[in-house]
Amino acid sequence: DVKVTQSSRYLVKRTGEKVFLECVQDMDHENMFWYRQDPGLGLRLIYFSYDVKMKEKGDIPEGYSVSREKKERFSLILESASTNQTSMYLCASSYLLGTKNTGELFFGEGSRLTVL
Amino acid sequence: DQQVKQNSPSLSVQEGRISILNCDYTNSMFDYFLWYKKYPAEGPTFLISISSIKDKNEDGRFTVFLNKSAKHLSLHIVPSQPGDSAVYFCAASYSGTYKYIFGTGTRLKVLA
Numbered sequence: 056d057v058k059v060t061q062s063s064r065y066l067v068k069r070t071g072e073k074v075f076l077e078c079v080q081d082m083d084h085e086n087m088f089w090y091r092q093d094p095g096l097g098l099r100l101i102y103f104s105y106d107v108k109m110k111e112k113g114d115i116p117e118g119y120s121v122s123r124e125k126k127e128r129f130s131l132i133l134e135s136a137s138t139n140q141t142s143m144y145l146c147a148s149s150y151l152l153g154t155k156n157t158g159e160l161f162f163g164e165g166s167r168l169t170v171l
Numbered sequence: 172d173q174q175v176k177q178n179s180p181s182l183s184v185q186e187g188r189i190s191i192l193n194c195d196y197t198n199s200m201f202d203y204f205l206w207y208k209k210y211p212a213e214g215p216t217f218l219i220s221i222s223s224i225k226d227k228n229e230d231g232r233f234t235v236f237l238n239k240s241a242k243h244l245s246l247h248i249v250p251s252q253p254g255d256s257a258v259y260f261c262a263a264s265y266s267g268t269y270k271y272i273f274g275t276g277t278r279l280k281v282l283a
Contacts, residue, residue, distance in 0.1 A: 160215075
C-alpha cells in the first residue's frame with residue numbers, strides 16, 4: 056500500500072512564526088505536491104516537485120517555499136505565518152502522469168494549521 | 172479562472188437511490204479526469220478515473236461518464252449508502268503536465 060505521511064496532524068502557531076510541514080512517501084514517486092484545502096475553494100496547488108531539488112510554483116505560492124532534498128521527502132515552509140494561512144494542508148505524490156498506474160494522486164492525512 | 176467547476180456545493184440522496192455528482196471543465200486540453208472522496212479530517216482518497224479516449228468507466232457501484240463535447244463529467248453512485256456521505260472532488264489534468272486542477276467539491280449526504 057502506498058503511504059504518504061505528514062508529520063503533524065494539528066498545529067497551532069503564532070503570527071510571524073516559521074512553520075515547517077513535512078511529508079514523506081514510500082512508493083518512489085517522482086512527483087510530490089502541496090495543496091491547501093479551504094471551504095468553498097476546493098484544493099488549490101501551492102507547489103509541486105517532479106524531481107529532487109526541482110520545484111515549480113502552483114497557483115498560490117505566495118508566502119510559501121518548499122524543499123526537496125531527497126526523493127521521498129517534500130517540505131512546505133511558511134517563512135512568516137499569517138492568519139490567512141490557517142488551513143488544511145495536504146501533501147500528495149504520484150508517478151509521472153501517463154507512465155505508470157493510473158496517474159492518480161495519493162494523499163496524506165492532512166495537517167490542520169491554525170495561525171493565531 | 173476556475174477551470175474545473177462543481178456547481179452543486181451539496182446534495183442529499185436517500186439510501187439505495189442513485190447519487191449523481193456533476194463536474195464541468197473549460198480547458199479542452201484536459202485528457203485525464205479523476206474523482207476523489209474526502210471524509211472530514213482525512214486526506215482525499217482516489218475513487219475512479221477516466222481518460223478522454225473513453226466515455227464511461229465503471230468500478231463496482233461507481234461509474235464515471237465523460238461528455239467531451241459538453242466538457243462535462245459525472246459520477247454515478249448506485250446504490251448510495253450512508254458510508255458514501257463525504258465531500259467529492261473532481262480533478263483534471265493533461266498530458267505533458269504534472270498538474271491536477273481540482274473542483275471546489277460537492278458534499279454528498281446519504282440519508283438512511
